[in-house]
Amino acid sequence: MRPLRRRRLLSGRRHRRPDAPAAPSPPRTSRRGVMLAVQLLVLVLLASLTARMWYMQVPMAEHYQELALASHTQKLIQPALRGRIVDAQGRPLVTNRTELTVTADYHALLERDDDGTAVLRKVAELIDRPFAKLRDRVRLCGPETGQPCWQGSPYQPIPLAENVAPKVALQIMERQNEFPGISAQQMAVREYPNDELAAQVLGYLQPITQEEFEAREELRAEFSGVDRVGRDGVEAVYDDRLRGDSGERILSVSSQGDVRGTLSRTPSEPGMHLVTSIDTEVQKVTEDALRGAVDKARSQGKPVDSGAAVVLDVRTGRVVAMASLPDYDPEVWNGGIDAGTYDKLLSEDAGEPLISRALQGQFPPGSTFKPTTLAAAVKNGASLDGSYSCPGSIGLAGRSWQNFAGGGYGTIDLRKSIVVSCNTVYYQLGYDMWRDSRGEKGRDPVSAMAHSFGYGAPTGVDLPHESSGRIPDRQWKRQYWLDTREHSCKMAEKGYPEVAKEDPGHAAYLKRLAREQCRSGDRWTAGDAINRAIGQGDVQVTPLQLARAYAAIANGGTVYEPRVGRALLSADGERVEEIEPVKAGELPVEDRTLKYIQRALTQVPKEGTASGAFGDFPQGKVSVAGKTGTATTQGRADSSWFASYAPADDPQFAVVAMVPQAGTGGSTAAPLVREIYEGIYGFSDGGEPALSSGAPPTALPSVREDGSIAPPDDH
Structure with missing residues (x-):
């Protein structure tokens, strides 16, 4: 019995019990039919795919090639001629001049075995510019590309050098076999016929930055990268009108970047001329x-x-x-500004000429502020017909306030207080208004009058970067205290050891001020009001x-x-x-x-x-x-x-x-x-009046048929 059982285990086969039913087996003919159908279907599909591929690649090859070329296009922006800026008489303040510019074709350079390196070296030697700068100029800007780089379209001519000599441009044009992909063309740049006259008012142009392109998608439809935008003055404020409307050419381009032709062309529209109220002679x-x-x-x-x-x-x-x-x-902005010149324009040593x-500029106005204080005092109840004391000094708010140079004029009226600029009269007026409004929250006659004159806020002039000035009052004093309290308390404790080395008395004074500012700097005091009355203190x-x-x-x-x-x-x-x-x-x-x-x-x-x-x-x-x-x-x-x-x-x-x-x-x-x-008015010796009429013109200049600008009719 044991040997028999062992053989069964080794065989790995399980024997059916005599009483178990037999499993049915599928018919052989059914399985063969399914396999034949699947094989036939695969053959049909392969045949159809082969036939379709042959049809597209042989009979229809030319048709699909034309479609592919037609569907691959590039838009080329054509910059508009920027409008001129003229004065009220039509005289030029900013014009355009054309200058020869050496440019590079990005794709033509790329087709060279060395990516145009040899050509650029020849150009650099010819125009006497560093090769590295030219190489940087033809790099396309990207997320990881450092500056400088080309931020415009690769289908746009890339400027390599501006204002080149005509003989240099002629060499490039006549020896095209030596300078493949390099050209010389005329481009418009800004010209200033009066040199530095009104420079900060007029402003300047600079290229659009890559950050601006990325932040404002609509710029891509307006700029080519060759043209520039206003960065300051009226050039910036009226940039969209001066710039005009760019034109465009739609190019048919192959997948290799070759231009096959021009599909459409929209001409550019020149920018509008800006007539300013500036008079050149004045x-x-x-x-x-x-x-x-x-x-x-x-x-x-x-x-x-x-x-x-x-x-x-x-x-x-x-x-x-x-x-x-x-x-x-x-x-200095034409043709790109170098780092040294730009740093000088921002330098404190050079006076920050930008x-x-x-x-x-924000400064205390001094006694020019007194008409404002006078108007506020009269509105507050002071008499225009009254008499006012103008001593050499006056005691108010626990201290003595001096007149200019210590002089006094006795009893005077408000008219003479303006004529001789008597400080002590205005000290008293400022103190009286402070005292009258102490118990009335928010009431401040001088602050209200000053704001109505336009102080303490931008004027709204059509120039960028205007300062607001400052009219100090209770609200400003408290906010200033909150902003500076931490520093004041620190200095009140630390003191001014550096100042003490040179002037111990002044250091002690500064420490006392810091202590007062730390403890109660939010209080609008009589001293603040007195100082403000003559345009001093924190007035700007x-x-x-x-x-x-x-x-x-x-x-x-x-x-x-x-x-x-x-x-x-x-x-x-x-x-x-x-x-x-x-x-x-x-x-x-x-x-x-x-x-x-x-x-x-x-x-x-x-x-x-x-x-x-x-x-x-x-x-x-x-x-x-x-x-x-x-x-x-x-x-x-x-x-x-x-x-x-x-x-x-x-x-x-x-x-x-x-x-x-x-x-x-x-x-x-x-x-x-x-x-x-x-x-x-022409009162100087032998001088002609800057304004012959004695007043600015009321009429406007006009554009002649030849494009020049004529003076106003009442000139």
């Missing part, structure tokens, strides 16, 4: 006067580092001239803000948003789009008070603090109204202001000048403003 007079005042102050040993002057049309708020020093030549002090204004405020005094109370843009003219002259003046508000000052201030300002150049500068000025021909200002800033010398308008009996212009660290308003800024008026 701008020249203003810049020359400012430069002369700065040079004179420096020759006297004063640490003058900058300056600004503004001329506004008081009837409209338009900017007739705007000067700022230091300035720069905008030609910054316009006229609309970005821009020259443009001050000019706008005096223009409002001159025109009867209308506050305008200043404008540089006057109109836009199409290249053919068919379309004219005027840029209308914008009223920002009205002064909340009664007519009697406003006329009182006007009469007081008229006397300042005749018998007041500006009489030294205007002593022999022909007031019988043109009467000037104005106010001097001498602003004090801790750690700096006094800054000089003069704010004015003329003619006093029929105002046309508001003129403001500011020269930091140049001394009193009567010694530097007032003579500067006088020189501007002399230039405008």
Whole structure:
């Protein structure tokens, strides 16, 4: 029995029990039929696929090749000619010139065995430029590509060098076999016929950055990479109108990048010309006067580092001239600016010439702020007919407040307080208004009046990067305290050991101030109000803000948003789009008070603090109204202001000048403003008036049939 069982286990077969039913087996004919059907189906499918492939590759090959070529296209942007910028008389401020530019065809270089390296080396030697720079210029920008690189279309000519000599361009064009993929063509660039005149107002152009392309997809439909965009001044603000509408060519391109033909072409439309309210001659007079005042102050040993002057049309708020020093030549941007030049434009040692002090510089206005305080005091209840004490010093809020140079004038009226610029009268007015409003939350007559004059907020001028200035009040004081409390408390504990080495007394004073600021710096004190009343303390204004405020005094109370843009003219002259003046508000000052201030300002150049500068000025021909200002800033010398308008009996212009660290308003800024008026009206020896009519033109320049720009009809 055991041997038999072993054999069964080794065989691996399980025997059916005698009583188990037998399993049915499938018919052999059924399985063969299924296999034959599957094999037949596979053969049919293979035959059909083979036939289709043969049909597409042989009889239809040419047809599908044409379709493939037709469906692969590239759009080539054709930049429009940028519009010119002209002054109010139609004289050119910014124009276009054509210059020879060496360009490279990206695909032609790529087809070379060395990717165009040898060709680029020949070009670099011919035009005397570093090979590495040319190689960088033809690199296509990408996510991991560093700058510089080409951010435009690879189907667009890539500029390698601008403003090349004609003989160099001729060599390239005549020896094309030596310079495959390289060409020379004319391109338009900006030209400044008046050199650095009004540089900060006009602005400059720069290429579009890769970041801008990535952030704004719509730019790809407008820019080729060859053309540039406005980066500052009116070039930036009116960029979309100056730029015009780009044209385009749709190219048929093979998968290898070869151009097969042009499918369609849309011509470009030139940009519109911008007519500004700037008068070239008045701008020249203003810049020359400012430069002369700065040079004179420096020759006297004063640490003058900058300056600004503004001329506004008081009837409209338009900017007739705007000067700022230091300035720069905008030609430096053409052809790309090098790192050294750009760093110098931003350098403090060079005076940061990119910054316009006229609309970005913020300074205490000094006594030029007094008409605002006077208007606030009268609105608060002070009498225009009253008498006011003007001692050499006055005790208020626990300390003594000094008049300028310690002089006093006894009992005077408010008119004389403006004429002789009596500080002690305004100290008292500021203190009285602070005391009257202490218990009334939010009430602040001076702050409210200052904001209505346009201080403490941007003017809305059509120029970028404008500063807002500052009118200190309770709200500002508390926010400033919250922002600086941590630092103040730290300095109150640490002190100023570095200062103490040179001046222990000043270090102790700074530590005491820090302790007070840490403990109760959020309180709006009587001292804050007293300082603000004469335009000192934390008050800051821009020259443009001050000019706008005096223009409002001159025109009867209308506050305008200043404008540089006057109109836009199409290249053919068919379309004219005027840029209308914008009223920002009205002064909340009664007519009697406003006329009182006007009469007081008229006397300042005749018998007041500006009489030294205007002593022999022909007031019988043109009467000037104005106010001097001498602003004090801790750690700096006094800054000089003069704010004015003329003619006093029929105002046309508001003129403001500011020269930091140049001394009193009567010694530097007032003579500067006088020189501007002399230039405008032709009072200087043998001089012709900058404005023959004595006022800005009311009509617009026009475009002649030949494309040149004619002066206005009332020229």
